[in-house]
Amino acid sequence: MIINSLKSVKSFDGHTKYFEHASNLTKTTMKFSTFIPGKKKVKNAIIWLSGLTCTEENFITKSGVQKLLADTDTMIICPDTSPRGLELTNEHDSYDFGSGAGFYINATTDGYRDHYKMYDYIFEEITEILHNNFDIQNISIMGHSMGGHGALILGLKEKELYKAISAFSPITNPINCPWGQKAFKGYFGEQAQELALANDATEILRKGRATRNCILIEQGLDDEFLKEQLLTENFENICKEVGQELKVNYREGYDHSYFFIATYLEEHVQFHLEAFKEVQD
Amino acid sequence: MIINSLKSVKSFDGHTKYFEHASNLTKTTMKFSTFIPGKKKVKNAIIWLSGLTCTEENFITKSGVQKLLADTDTMIICPDTSPRGLELTNEHDSYDFGSGAGFYINATTDGYRDHYKMYDYIFEEITEILHNNFDIQNISIMGHSMGGHGALILGLKEKELYKAISAFSPITNPINCPWGQKAFKGYFGEQAQELALANDATEILRKGRATRNCILIEQGLDDEFLKEQLLTENFENICKEVGQELKVNYREGYDHSYFFIATYLEEHVQFHLEAFKEVQD
Numbered sequence: 001m002i003i004n005s006l007k008s009v010k011s012f013d014g015h016t017k018y019f020e021h022a023s024n025l026t027k028t029t030m031k032f033s034t035f036i037p038g039k040k041k042v043k044n045a046i047i048w049l050s051g052l053t054c055t056e057e058n059f060i061t062k063s064g065v066q067k068l069l070a071d072t073d074t075m076i077i078c079p080d081t082s083p084r085g086l087e088l089t090n091e092h093d094s095y096d097f098g099s100g101a102g103f104y105i106n107a108t109t110d111g112y113r114d115h116y117k118m119y120d121y122i123f124e125e126i127t128e129i130l131h132n133n134f135d136i137q138n139i140s141i142m143g144h145s146m147g148g149h150g151a152l153i154l155g156l157k158e159k160e161l162y163k164a165i166s167a168f169s170p171i172t173n174p175i176n177c178p179w180g181q182k183a184f185k186g187y188f189g190e191q192a193q194e195l196a197l198a199n200d201a202t203e204i205l206r207k208g209r210a211t212r213n214c215i216l217i218e219q220g221l222d223d224e225f226l227k228e229q230l231l232t233e234n235f236e237n238i239c240k241e242v243g244q245e246l247k248v249n250y251r252e253g254y255d256h257s258y259f260f261i262a263t264y265l266e267e268h269v270q271f272h273l274e275a276f277k278e279v280q281d
Numbered sequence: 282m283i284i285n286s287l288k289s290v291k292s293f294d295g296h297t298k299y300f301e302h303a304s305n306l307t308k309t310t311m312k313f314s315t316f317i318p319g320k321k322k323v324k325n326a327i328i329w330l331s332g333l334t335c336t337e338e339n340f341i342t343k344s345g346v347q348k349l350l351a352d353t354d355t356m357i358i359c360p361d362t363s364p365r366g367l368e369l370t371n372e373h374d375s376y377d378f379g380s381g382a383g384f385y386i387n388a389t390t391d392g393y394r395d396h397y398k399m400y401d402y403i404f405e406e407i408t409e410i411l412h413n414n415f416d417i418q419n420i421s422i423m424g425h426s427m428g429g430h431g432a433l434i435l436g437l438k439e440k441e442l443y444k445a446i447s448a449f450s451p452i453t454n455p456i457n458c459p460w461g462q463k464a465f466k467g468y469f470g471e472q473a474q475e476l477a478l479a480n481d482a483t484e485i486l487r488k489g490r491a492t493r494n495c496i497l498i499e500q501g502l503d504d505e506f507l508k509e510q511l512l513t514e515n516f517e518n519i520c521k522e523v524g525q526e527l528k529v530n531y532r533e534g535y536d537h538s539y540f541f542i543a544t545y546l547e548e549h550v551q552f553h554l555e556a557f558k559e560v561q562d
Contacts, residue, residue, distance in 0.1 A: 009536055009538055010501075010503070010535045010540070010541070010544075011540035011541070011544050012543075016540050061342075061343055062342055062343060064348060064543070066543065066544070067348075067543070222291070254291050255290055255291065259290045259291070259347070260290075260291070262345070262347065263291075263293045263347070
C-alpha cells in the first residue's frame with residue numbers, strides 16, 4: 001500500500017513518524033503514527049488503539065512509549081479512531097459517536113456502512129501495512145477505553161493474528177453500558193442484536209472464543225467510568241466461567257487518564273515483548 | 282500565598298497537579314503544574330520554563346518527567362509562559378510576542394510593564410510558593426528554547442538561589458536573533474540597550490556573572506532554529522572567554538521538539554539531582 005510520510009522526528013535513537021494513506025475500506029485518507037526503534041532490526045509491532053475523542057497523536061505524544069521500546073525489536077503503530085473529513089448524519093454532534101468514536105466495528109447503518117469499517121481497517125489494512133510497508137512478522141494489540149474494547153474484540157476474534165492482548169480501562173461489555181449502547185445503535189441500528197453480541201468482548205467469550213494466552217488489564221479504582229461504562233467485573237466473571245486466563249491489576253487512586261497509562265505502560269510493553277519472544281523461540 | 286488546586290491525578294505513585302493563584306506581580310490569575318513524587322518527603326524543586334506558545338501543560342503531559350522523579354525527593358514545577366486574560370496592544374497578534382511569549386523578563390513599555398513581570402514572577406513568587414506552600418529547601422532551574430533563555434538568565438543572575446542550571450535548545454544570545462530582538466523591543470522599547478544587555482545570557486557572562494557550577498545544554502543538530510535564533514556558538518565562545526564551565530551536548534539528527542526533550546531529559550534530571558545532593562552533603 002502507498003503510505004505517505006508526514007513527519008519524522010528522531011526520538012530515543014529511533015524515529016517517531018506520522019503517515020497518511022488512502023484507505024480502500026473507509027474510502028477516506030487515514031492517518032497513523034508510529035515509533036520505530038533505531039538500534040535493532042524491527043520484527044514485531046504492537047497496535048495501540050486509542051479511546052473516545054483521540055486521534056493518532058495522543059498516545060505517541062503522551063505515553064512515553066518511545067523510551068520503553070528504544071532498545072527492542074518492536075515498533076508501535078497508533079491508528080486514528082475513526083474516518084475523517086466526512087459529513088454523515090450526526091457524525092460530529094457528540095464526543096461518543098461518529099468522528100473520534102469509531103468503536104473498531106464495521107457499521108451497517110445508512111451512510112456509516114460506506115466508511116466506518118474500523119474493524120476491517122485495523123484487521124486488514126493495518127495488518128497489510130505492517131507486513132508490507134514495515135516488514136513486520138508478529139503483531140499484538142492493546143488499547144485504552146474504547147480502544148481497550150477494540151483490542152479485546154479484535155484480539156479474541158482474530159487470535160491467530162494477534163500474539164498478545166492487553167488493555168487499559170477497557171469498555172468490556174458495551175451492550176450493557178451507555179457508551180456501547182449508543183454506538184451500537186448508531187452503527188448497527190436498533191434491531192441488530194446479533195451484530196452487537198458479536199462485537200462485545202464479554203459476549204464473544206460467552207460464545208467460547210477464548211484464547212490460550214492470558215489477557216492483561218490495567219484498571220484504576222478512581223476511574224470515574226468504571227462502574228457505569230467499563231463493567232470490568234462482567235468481563236472477569238465470564239473469563240472465570242469459560243476458563244479464559246485473565247490478569248486484572250486494579251490500581252488504587254488512579255483515574256482514566258494518560259497519566260495512568262504512562263504509569264503502568266512499562267508492564268504492558270513487557271507483557272507484549274514476552275509474547276513475541278515466545279513466538280520466536 | 283493562597284494557591285488553588287485545579288486538578289490532581291495520581292501518576293507513578295505520586296501526583297501530577299495543576300494549580301492557579303492570584304499573582305501580585307502580573308496582577309492576573311497565573312497557572313502552574315507540578316509533579317510531586319509520593320515515595321519520599323520532597324525537599325528539592327526543579328523549575329521548568331517552557332518555550333514560545335506553551336502553557337503550564339506541555340511539559341507535564343509530554344516529557345515523561347514523572348517516571349524520572351518518581352523515586353526521588355525532588356518535585357518539578359512548570360509555570361505558564363505569560364500572563365493571561367489581558368487585552369494589551371498587540372498582545373495576541375503573533376506567536377513570538379505577548380501571550381505565550383513572556384520571555385521571563387520584566388517589561389517596561391506601556392501596558393506591558395503593569396503585567397509582564399515574568400522575571401520577578403519566577404524569581405519571587407514561584408520561589409515563595411515553593412518555600413511556603415511546598416516546604417522546599419533547594420531550587421534549580423531548566424527550560425526549553427525561550428524557557429532555556431529564561432533558565433540561563435535567571436540562573437546566572439540569581440546564582441545563590443538556583444543550585445543548577447540546564448537548558449534544551451536555549452535562545453542564548455537574544456539581542457542578536459530575531460525572536461529576542463522583537464521581544465526586547467516590544468517589552469523594553471527601542472532605546473533600552475542596557476536592559477537588553479542585562480537580560481541576555483551571553484552578555485550577562487560578558488559582564489563577569491559566571492557561576493561556579495557547570496551549565497548543561499542539550500542541542501539538536503537538526504534544530505531548524507539553531508543558526509538563526511539560538512546562536513549556541515556565541516554562548517560557547519563567551520563561556521570560554523570568561524572561564525564559565527559549560528557542557529553542550531550536540532545531538533545528531535534531533536530537532537527542536539518535545540521528542541528531543543523526552544529523549545535526553547533523564548540526563549538533565551540526573552544533573553539537577555547531583556547538584557541537590559552536593560548542597561545537602
